[in-house]
Amino acid sequence: xxxxxxxxxxxxxxxxxxxxxxxxxxxxxxxxxxxxxxxxxxxxxxxxxxxxxxxxxxxxxxxxxxxxxxxxxxxxxxxxxxxxxxxxxxxxxxxxxxxxxxxxxxxxxxxxxxxxxxxxxxxxxxxxxxxxxxxxxxxxxxxxxxxxxxxxxxxxxxxxxxxxxxxxxxxxxxxxxxxxxxxxxxxxxxxxxxxxxxxxxxxxxxxxxxx
Numbered sequence: 001x002x003x004x005x006x007x008x009x010x011x012x013x014x015x016x017x018x019x020x021x022x023x024x025x026x027x028x029x030x031x032x033x034x035x036x037x038x039x040x041x042x043x044x045x046x047x048x049x050x051x052x053x054x055x056x057x058x059x060x061x062x063x064x065x066x067x068x069x070x071x072x073x074x075x076x077x078x079x080x081x082x083x084x085x086x087x088x089x090x091x092x093x094x095x096x097x098x099x100x101x102x103x104x105x106x107x108x109x110x111x112x113x114x115x116x117x118x119x120x121x122x123x124x125x126x127x128x129x130x131x132x133x134x135x136x137x138x139x140x141x142x143x144x145x146x147x148x149x150x151x152x153x154x155x156x157x158x159x160x161x162x163x164x165x166x167x168x169x170x171x172x173x174x175x176x177x178x179x180x181x182x183x184x185x186x187x188x189x190x191x192x193x194x195x196x197x198x199x200x201x202x203x204x205x206x207x208x209x210x211x
Contacts, residue, residue: 015159045108051082115175140206
């Protein structure tokens with residue numbers, strides 16, 4: 001899992017990721033309302049979770065323990081500072097691959113992380129094994145599809161040209177090259193049930209899956 005140390009990460013990601021805020025709205029205003037029973041959610045895992053995720057999870061599941069795993073101390077401190085009044089958050093400053101899981105989770109969010117993971121299969125297997133039966137997993141990725149459209153979109157939003165050009169010209173130098181089909185197949189092979197694609201916008205795909 002790659003470590004990010006960008007202070008203006010959220011500003012940067014909104015320039016690069018089509019409908020970033022819309023996908024968060026879909027998660028918190030739709031998916032979680034339909035797919036979870038608040039009384040059954042005791043432990044929540046947010047891998048690379050940002051403050052917006054933490055605040056909304058805490059608001060919805062105020063009696064649940066929310067564990068945020070983030071390898072960058074700078075990024076984690078930003079979340080801590082912005083969520084200092086929330087009492088049900090647990091912070092783990094480490095790669096998820098190294099995290100010693102001491103509890104089972106009923107809900108996991110892993111948004112725009114998998115493409116920066118060295119071994120996607122083992123990463124997803126660890127998530128799967130950390131979940132209780134009937135748990136919900138929400139995952140999004142940046143894929144290798146429609147990069148030409150994505151490039152023009154990102155540049156028009158003010159993303160740094162050098163970074164955009166590098167991703168477009170040689171994606172494998174920046175991140176893992178993941179196709180949506182490969183990712184969905186991986187989820188099913190690992191054992192996730194009811195794998196459902198929720199949205200696909202240019203190079204970004206999001207699924208929900210149940211264990």
